[in-house]
Amino acid sequence: MAILEVRNLHKSFGSNHVLKGIDFDLEEGKVLSVIGSSGSGKTTLLRCITSLEKADSGKITVNGNYVFDSENEHKLTKEEIRKNRLAVGLVFQSFNLFPQYTVLKNVTLACELQAKKRDEWRKNKKQILEEINSNAKDILAKVGLSEKLDSYPCQLSGGQQQRVSIARALAMNPDILFFDEPTSALDPELTGEILKVIKSLAAEKMTMVIVTHEMAFARDVSDHIIFMDGGVIVEQGDPEQVINNPQNERTKHFLNRFKENS
Amino acid sequence: MFWEVTIDLLRGFGTTVEIFALTLLGALPLGLIVCFGSMSKFAPLKWLIKTFVWVIRGTPLMLQLIVVFYGPGLVAAWAEDIANPNFIISWLASWSVMDRFTAVIIAFVINYACYFSEIYRGGIESIPQGQYEACQVLGMSKSQTFFKVILMQVVKRVIPPMGNEIITLVKDTSLARTIAVYEIIWSAQSFAKSDGLMWPMFYTAAFYLIFNGLLTVLFGKIEKKLNYYHN
Numbered sequence A: 001m002a003i004l005e006v007r008n009l010h011k012s013f014g015s016n017h018v019l020k021g022i023d024f025d026l027e028e029g030k031v032l033s034v035i036g037s038s039g040s041g042k043t044t045l046l047r048c049i050t051s052l053e054k055a056d057s058g059k060i061t062v063n064g065n066y067v068f069d070s071e072n073e074h075k076l077t078k079e080e081i082r083k084n085r086l087a088v089g090l091v092f093q094s095f096n097l098f099p100q101y102t103v104l105k106n107v108t109l110a111c112e113l114q115a116k117k118r119d120e121w122r123k124n125k126k127q128i129l130e131e132i133n134s135n136a137k138d139i140l141a142k143v144g145l146s147e148k149l150d151s152y153p154c155q156l157s158g159g160q161q162q163r164v165s166i167a168r169a170l171a172m173n174p175d176i177l178f179f180d181e182p183t184s185a186l187d188p189e190l191t192g193e194i195l196k197v198i199k200s201l202a203a204e205k206m207t208m209v210i211v212t213h214e215m216a217f218a219r220d221v222s223d224h225i226i227f228m229d230g231g232v233i234v235e236q237g238d239p240e241q242v243i244n245n246p247q248n249e250r251t252k253h254f255l256n257r258f259k260e261n262s
Numbered sequence B: 001m002f003w004e005v006t007i008d009l010l011r012g013f014g015t016t017v018e019i020f021a022l023t024l025l026g027a028l029p030l031g032l033i034v035c036f037g038s039m040s041k042f043a044p045l046k047w048l049i050k051t052f053v054w055v056i057r058g059t060p061l062m063l064q065l066i067v068v069f070y071g072p073g074l075v076a077a078w079a080e081d082i083a084n085p086n087f088i089i090s091w092l093a094s095w096s097v098m099d100r101f102t103a104v105i106i107a108f109v110i111n112y113a114c115y116f117s118e119i120y121r122g123g124i125e126s127i128p129q130g131q132y133e134a135c136q137v138l139g140m141s142k143s144q145t146f147f148k149v150i151l152m153q154v155v156k157r158v159i160p161p162m163g164n165e166i167i168t169l170v171k172d173t174s175l176a177r178t179i180a181v182y183e184i185i186w187s188a189q190s191f192a193k194s195d196g197l198m199w200p201m202f203y204t205a206a207f208y209l210i211f212n213g214l215l216t217v218l219f220g221k222i223e224k225k226l227n228y229y230h231n
């Protein structure tokens, strides 16, 4: 069974029909890249799956649990929705770190708040907090930030900040991690360190969906590529196939324009 | 004579500080409530509060003092003339025996709550949407988001405008004199009237300056303390 299923997803903002029936599946441990020109609805798609935005109709399941189902909306309680939401993590284009907290605290905060709901919290408070801390340190080590635990976000470069935000999302132990143009806010010389981290996650079989304009990266890291245009999936398939030998005219046009620009 | 004046001015200044402290005590929390009202999703409440804030900020505090102090008395006089005053009229009329100091505090608290509410609102609205969204995808509840993430950032942003407003409040306390509350300016004026001395009036400036100097230092300290990060 697919870990993520999106069925006939529609979303409009007023009269602007942004998603016009999106369908796709993603298998566990696979990496999916979503490409397409600006305004094609990529961000809206991620925001609907991560429940930041409410779709108008269609279905989304993660691990077989409904995150959104327009036919049975009343059946999902708020608590269920919140629980399902924790199955997905999102890395923003603009990091959105908490400026008043240290790097370590940025990563542990949500875990701590989550742990307070657990039954053993009162008995094993100290132990649980230690576990959360050491887990966060492990993750920060993995993204190469062991030296920066006590720094504040404002003291870090953009690339380092984005790595903190990846660590923050990973600490929640999501089933699927979503990235919305994770390198677009960075200076070109800093994109490499982020792409490297994402590649290392792919090597560990983390299930990921990446919206990106880094075509070479998308081709190398993904198992599957989706090209979106005007709110629909125009072409999808094997990365080599889509990037190097696109079939659809719109895909060709987009990739050509891309080559000219870069 | 100098000591006599100083003691007397200090007594007046005591009232000044009292007005200052009680106004802060009432207006800081009330301002937050007004702020939430003015940001309410319930449109009638939002517009009612916004209109009220607009009226309070658009008219002189001196006028508000006069309305709060003399208004209920006028209503009371009118209530005696009509046969069956309704409960609102009776309630307003019941305030006509309010003492002068209470009237000052009521007017000041309402006035400053409205100013503070706008500062709070500015602070809250200046927090980027991305902060809320980050909290949401991390599974935080609304109250966790506000208390654990947003509030500290709002405090940092409102401290500088708050400092300005609070220094204005120190000077505004002299308006209490309008309805004959004995504060420092009144006390200095009485020397001019009875002894023909002008210098006590100028001397009051020293009291204001020292007090505002202390507040400036205090706010500087708080700002510095919050400067360990910037957005």
Ligand SMILES: Nc1ncnc2c1ncn2[C@@H]1O[C@H](COP(=O)(O)OP(=O)(O)O)[C@@H](O)[C@H]1O
Pocket (backbone or CB within 6 Å): A013, A016, A018, A036, A037, A038, A039, A040, A041, A042, A043, A044, A045
């Ligand atoms: N919150 C919103 N309100 C209104 N329109 C929106 C909103 N978010 C996105 N849109 C519109 O949806 C369309 C797709 O936007 P987006 O999903 O951000 O595209 P992409 O990420 O592919 O650039 C655009 O026309 C954009 O103006």
Ligand SMILES: [Mg+2]
Pocket (backbone or CB within 6 Å): A042, A043, A044, A181
């Ligand atoms: Mg986008």
